[in-house]
Each structure stands twice: as structure tokens, then as C-alpha cells.
Amino acid sequence: MDEFKQFYREELQENVKKLRKDNPNIFTRLEIKDFLKIDLSTLIIAAIFFMIFGIPILGVLWISKGSFPFFWTIIGVLTSHIVSRGILQNNFQEKAQFKTAFKQQIMGSIIRFLGNQFSYNPTEGLAKEKLNDSFILPRKAKGVKSEDYVSGTVGDTDISFCEIIASASMVEERKVYQISNEQKGFQKMSRSMLAKMRHEISEFYRGIYFVADFHKSFQANVLIRPTEFTWNDHHNEETAEPYKVNKRLDDSFEQVHLEDPVLESTYNFYSTDQQEARYILSTTMMERIKQFSNRTNKKLFFCFKNSSMHLTIPYKKDLFDPDILSESLRQEPDLSNILNNEEIFTYFQDINFLLGIVEDFNLNTRIWSKT
């Protein structure tokens, strides 16, 4: 950490300063709702104008005669709408540019500080097919937004990780509600309602997808899923339903019962080969999973496939995105008190934690045939 603080003083702080100076307006918090308020206010004023001046004669006649109140009210509303949209659009673009600059200048520097063996691509990520083929999540993703791909080696172990946001069509979810509601005697959903929902997409998982080369060779597929998982655990969506954790498993998977009762109560284990599952999940590996799970206090999903370990850790926040409201970005960096910029250190700590997974699972121990 001391080394990183020194790096921050010598290099990163200048980047933060420059980023802040280059984007003075970025910290003005403008949201769509602000502009909706402007639109709404203008409409109310227009309505009042129209009621005062427009009621006696039909609006059509007023327009045709070029009458002042109605015509100029319409023009005013439209202008106000266009201007507010323009400001909003500009603000969005500025934010997007700031985000890109932040990732390149700050996150890129942090990754470089961690070692030349790491590469970082803010726009690269995990393909939807790869996520679905891993069976790591109990729901099939209809859409995957993935970015911030980091790859490299920690000791002898190749690793990579990126952010993922997995989403699914609401239809499947709503059908479940529909059936349960029908059972409770509620009215059946109309076709038009279902057709509308077909286009609705809901985010059901957000987190980090981590892949590491496993230290043993194996052919089987092994899945570890929490016995219970509700997106509510990590996301404030009141409507979130608990996952059915044994979903999306074909007949080749069998449940594996391991010797550790604590782990068995927290996770379900599935594998295409009972013996290889135990070869991968040795007693020390089980202990490491338990410790890591306790330390993170998160419900993790694992997949062991093609001699690699895949792991997803749910996160509410974006680990690589700038927090516009962050004090360290808004204020002039304070050289005398470096801890004022602890948000920047959080980015470093989060990435360091991910790289530490290799040690946490002892993946650098290469005492087996696989080198």
C-alpha cells in the first residue's frame, strides 16, 4: 500500500488533477428527471397561457391567423424541450468521454503499476455465449454487457477478469408470477401485456467474472452454486425473486455431496464426474472456498471447466467506473493528506483483491503433472 501511495503522489495524482481540470462541468449532476421537470413546467405554463388566451376561439383559427398566445406557446415548449434535450445529451457525452479518459488514465495506470504482465482493455469483455456455456449462472442470459477486461499472469497462473451485467427477458420471470397469481385466483394476463413484456429486459446479475488456469488437469465440469441466491442480497430491487439454483443443468450433471457440512449448507455442488469433482474439490480446496466465501461475505458462483477455474463475485458497484460524486475527483487533490483520496485507493484495493484470488486458492502450487 505504501508503494501505491508513493506511486499516487508521483504519477497518479497528476492524472487525477488533469482529468478534473479537463472536465470542469462533469461534476454537475444532471439527470433525466431534471429535464423532465423543465419539460413539465413549460407544459404547465403553456397550458395556463392557452386557458387564458385560447379558450374563447378554437386553437386552429388562432394558428391560422398567426395569433400570438397559442402559436408562440407551442414554439416556446418545443424550443425549451430541444434545448433541454441538447444540454442533457451534451452532458451525457461529456460523462462518457470522462469515463473513457478515467479508465485510460487512472485505471490503466493502476493496472500498469501492478505489473507489466497485465493488460487492460476497457472495451473488451466476456461474450454472452461464453457466459451461458459455462453454466455458471442458474439463468440463461439473453444479454450480457461486459467490459474492463484485465488479463495477465500471477506467478505461474494465467488469469483474466472483467465486469459482467447479465440480463434476461422479463417474459420468463413474469410467466412465473402469472402462473402463481393464477393459482391464487388473479386474472390471466392478456396477450398484449405479454407481448409488451417480451421487450422488457431485466438485469439479474452484476459482478466480476474471474477465470484462472487451475493447477490440476481435469475433464469434468464442476459447478458450485449458493444454496440460496436472491439478487436482493446484492441489489436493492424489491421485486427480485430467489434464484432456483439447480436450474439450467442437463442430465450429465449430478449433485455431489461433500464431507463438509458447513460448506454443504452454503453451496450446492454439481459435476459430470463424481470422482473428478472430489479431485478438484480436495479437502484443502473446500477449506479455501469456505474461507474465501466467509471473507468476501458474498454468495459466489464457481465453475471448473477445461482445467480452468471460473468464479463470479456479485458486486453492486462498477469497480472500474469513475464515481462522479467521489470527493477525490471533485476536489483538488490534497498532497498533505493523501487519505483524502481514499476512493482512488479503493480502486487499487479492489483490483489487488481480485489478483489475490490466485493466492487465496493456492493456484500457484504446481506439484501435479500440469505445469
Next chain:
Amino acid sequence: MLIATIAVIIALAIFIIGTGYLVALYNRIVRRENEIDNAYGSIEANLKKRHDLIPNLISSVKQYMDYESDTLQQIVELRNMARSDDLSTKKQEEIESQMTQALDKLMVQVEDYPDLKASENFIQLQQSLNEVEEQLSASRRFFNSAVKQFNDSIETFPGNVIAALFDFSSREMFNAEVHEHKTPDVGSLLDN
């Protein structure tokens, strides 16, 4: 007449459902018994892999160590004994346990032979041995898990009725300790 017909239908339904349930239960017990055999087969396959590695290991080690050493002799003898066909499961378990201890002892002795430790051939053999030992440990754990599930299913009602009818009896688990903790650590050799 109607009541009698209903009673017959109910009795038939109970008989069909009951028979179906018992058949399903019987099949489940048979599947679990087969899983034990499958797990045992996996143990035997891994034991064979271990036995096959020993001649290479001995030939690699004896270039550096005294072949007459007790440990090497013991490993060779145990291997020959383990390959006999007429061994009971218990006896085989004993021999394999002794072999595990002898191999561990050998790996400790190897520490005194830096040239041997650095030998590429020996390192590869030791890695293979580590792998086989862990696979063996995994298959024993699988076997014990299969035996536990089988025993649970024939010792609880109504499985115990099926077990009595079809002569299923409890199986014994492997008592051999999980070897993983004692895996010879080649890591220290590789660090050199």
C-alpha cells in the same frame, strides 16, 4: 355394489402406487449399489496407476540412492504383494496404507540427495505420483460417499424392508486416511 366397486378401485390404486413406489425404491438402492462398484473400480484403476509408477520411480531413485535401502525394498515388496489376485479388500487396504507411508518416507529421504531432487525425470515422476495419490484420495472419498448413501437408504424405512427382501447388506467404508495432507511436497524441490 357401488361401495364394493369403489373399494376395489381404491385398493387397486393403492396397490399400483405402492408397487410403483417399491419398484422405484428398489431401483434407487440398486443404482446406489452400482455407484459403489463404480467408485471401487475407480480406486482400483488409480491403484494400478500407482503400481505402474513404482518401477520407474525405483529405477530413477536407485541411480542416486542405495537400492538395498529398507524403504526401497519395502516399496517393491508391497507392490508385489498388492498385485496378488487373492487379496481380501481389508488386506489390500492395509498394504496400500503401508505403501503410502513407505512412499512418504522415501520422499523424506530424497531430501538428502540434491542431485536426485534436481533430476528432471524424478521431478516428473513425483508430479505423476502426487497426481495419482490425489486421484486415489478422491476416488476413496467418492467410494465412502457412495457407501454412506447406500447404507442410509437400506437402513431407513422403507428401504430396510426392501433390503431384507432382496438381501442387500451394509457396506464398509474405507478407513484409509485422506492422503492429501501427506502428499509429498514437490514444491520445495521445484523452488530450487
